[in-house]
Amino acid sequence: MAHSLDEIDIKILKHLQKDGRSQRNKLAEIVHLSVPSVSERMRKLEEKDLIKGYYAVLDSKRFNFDITAFVFVEVDGSDNYKKFVDNIKNEPEVLECHSITGDGSHVLKIRTENTESLEKLLSRIQSFDGVHKTRSNVVLSSFKETQELPIEKTIDPK
Amino acid sequence: MAHSLDEIDIKILKHLQKDGRSQRNKLAEIVHLSVPSVSERMRKLEEKDLIKGYYAVLDSKRFNFDITAFVFVEVDGSDNYKKFVDNIKNEPEVLECHSITGDGSHVLKIRTENTESLEKLLSRIQSFDGVHKTRSNVVLSSFKETQELPIEKTIDPK
DNA sequence: ATTGAAACAATTACCCG
DNA sequence: CGGGTAATTGTTTCAAT
Numbered sequence: 001m002a003h004s005l006d007e008i009d010i011k012i013l014k015h016l017q018k019d020g021r022s023q024r025n026k027l028a029e030i031v032h033l034s035v036p037s038v039s040e041r042m043r044k045l046e047e048k049d050l051i052k053g054y055y056a057v058l059d060s061k062r063f064n065f066d067i068t069a070f071v072f073v074e075v076d077g078s079d080n081y082k083k084f085v086d087n088i089k090n091e092p093e094v095l096e097c098h099s100i101t102g103d104g105s106h107v108l109k110i111r112t113e114n115t116e117s118l119e120k121l122l123s124r125i126q127s128f129d130g131v132h133k134t135r136s137n138v139v140l141s142s143f144k145e146t147q148e149l150p151i152e153k154t155i156d157p158k
Numbered sequence: 159m160a161h162s163l164d165e166i167d168i169k170i171l172k173h174l175q176k177d178g179r180s181q182r183n184k185l186a187e188i189v190h191l192s193v194p195s196v197s198e199r200m201r202k203l204e205e206k207d208l209i210k211g212y213y214a215v216l217d218s219k220r221f222n223f224d225i226t227a228f229v230f231v232e233v234d235g236s237d238n239y240k241k242f243v244d245n246i247k248n249e250p251e252v253l254e255c256h257s258i259t260g261d262g263s264h265v266l267k268i269r270t271e272n273t274e275s276l277e278k279l280l281s282r283i284q285s286f287d288g289v290h291k292t293r294s295n296v297v298l299s300s301f302k303e304t305q306e307l308p309i310e311k312t313i314d315p316k
Numbered sequence: 317a318t319t320g321a322a323a324c325a326a327t328t329a330c331c332c333g
Numbered sequence: 334c335g336g337g338t339a340a341t342t343g344t345t346t347c348a349a350t
Contacts, residue, residue, distance in 0.1 A: 013216060020178045020212035025325065037336050039326070052217050054178035057210045057305050058171060065307055068256065070228070070265055085301045092308035098226065100295040107228055107295060111307065137258040137265060143243045147215045147305070149223055149269065150250035183344065195317050197345070 005050075008033065009041055010151055013050070017148045020054040065111045067118050068139035072104035073131055080130025081105070087128045093121055104135065163208075166191065167199055168309055171208070175306045178212040223269045225276050226297035230262035231289055238288025239263070245286045251279055262293065 005013075008031045015022055015030060028038045045051055060068070075084045081099070088097045088108065096109035108125075112118050118138075126134060163171075166189045173180055173188060186196045203209055218226070233242045239257070246255045246266065254267035266283075270276050276296075284292060 013214070016214035017216065018211075018213070020214045023325070034337055035326070036328085036338090040335075048220075050217055050220050052215045053176075054212065054214050055176070055305065056171070056174035056178045056212050058175065058307050058309070059208055059210050060307055062206075062208050063307055063309050070256075070258070089302055092306075094302065095304050095306070096300070097302040098228075098297040098300045100228070100297055102293075102295045104295075107297075135260075137260045137262075139256040139258055139265075142254070142256045144247055144252065144255040146253050147213065148250075148253070149216050149218055149221055151216070151221050181344070192318055193345070194319085194347085198317085 009045060010153075012038065012041060013045065013151060016051070016054075020056075060111055064113055066114055067110075067112050068142065069110045069112075069118060070137045070139070071108040071110055071122070071125070072135045073106045073108060073125065074103075074133040075105045075128075075130045076132050077130050084128050084130060088125075091121065091124070093117070104133075167203060168311075170196065170199060171203065171309060174209070174212075178214075218269055222271055224272055225268075225270050226300065227268045227270075227276060228295045228297070229266040229268055229280070229283070230293045231264045231266060231283065232261075232291040233263045233286075233288045234290050235288050242286055242288060246283075249279065249282070251275070262291075 011031050012027055015027060024035050024038050024042070027042075028035045031038065033041075073084075075081060084106070085097060088094050088106075093110055093112045094108050095111050096107075098107050099105060100107050110118070110121065112121055118136075122134060122136065125131060169189050170185055173185060182193050182196050182200070185200075186193045189196065231242075233239060242264070243255060246252050246264075251268055251270045252266050253269050254265075256265050257263060258265050268276070268279065270279055276294075280292060280294065283289060
């Protein structure tokens with residue numbers, strides 16, 4: 001059975017969620033521990049796969065990705081699901097793909113350059129096996145966009 | 159007028175999108191440049207705010223955030239929009255908030271512990287000024303979830 | 317953009333509770 | 334087993350070209 005996380009682990013993770021390049025000596029200062037101790041905790045947290053990864057996030061506007069959209073897709077026949085997902089994984093402008101309850105079988109989050117590239121992408125998606133219908137909601141403004149989890153408690157993550 | 163990015167900057171950014179803690183000497187090796195040159199490029203890329211930040215991403219399942227949902231909200235009266243967004247920003251379980259075209263005025267991406275916490279969160283949201291109606295799609299499985307942009311070309315990002 | 321030296325940070329080995 | 338200290342190794346920054 002794995003060990004539970006204590007408040008120090010939580011502090012480290014909370015900080016790394018905000019600053020993924022934070023140095024170990026800074027973390028050590030925050031949690032009042034020595035640098036090797038922090039390193040050891042980080043190593044364990046990574047080893048347990050509690051941290052999926054560290055990523056730089058770019059400002060999409062500055063790279064001319066002017067359009068964000070949520071696209072609901074109806075894929076019929078769950079036989080087609082796997083292939084659909086595989087096809088989607090090869091579309092780098094599709095940032096997210098989830099299967100969902102309710103209308104539509106999947107929702108995609110898309111980030112693309114302009115209406116033209118959106119149109120092309122949508123027509124590629126519509127050509128995938130089993131895709132019947134798509135419904136798009138284009139984003140006008142984004143007010144919040146994070147992956148940060150509000151971890152607080154010292155739960156035992158499996 | 160800002161300078162355009164060259165292929166080396168693009169390579170650095172592509173790599174940092176995949177490994178946000180990548181060390182400068184490793185980047186230097188990849189792009190066949192000296193470490194100080196890479197450092198200087200990173201400094202400039204950060205200074206120009208092309209990089210929004212570096213973040214550790216946690217495995218939400220392992221922290222008992224078992225539910226992801228997309229929630230469409232109809233906020234009526236654009237007077238209420240600002241206040242709505244402010245309220246939403248205080249809800250850490252709401253990871254994203256965008257205003258959108260089509261039905262509903264806003265879409266939220268939510269990550270929460272269980273159906274009970276989802277219910278509580280939804281009822282808080284429904285109590286915000288101007289919120290008429292919400293529609294939720296709960297995620298069954300996530301097949302892709304990234305913020306990585308497929309930057310390829312050496313566009314001039316403003 | 318590079319080099320080489322100085323400053324700084326991370327890792328290792330070892331000891332202690 | 335988890336944390337501290339000191340020495341080693343590795344990384345980043347700075348000055349000069």
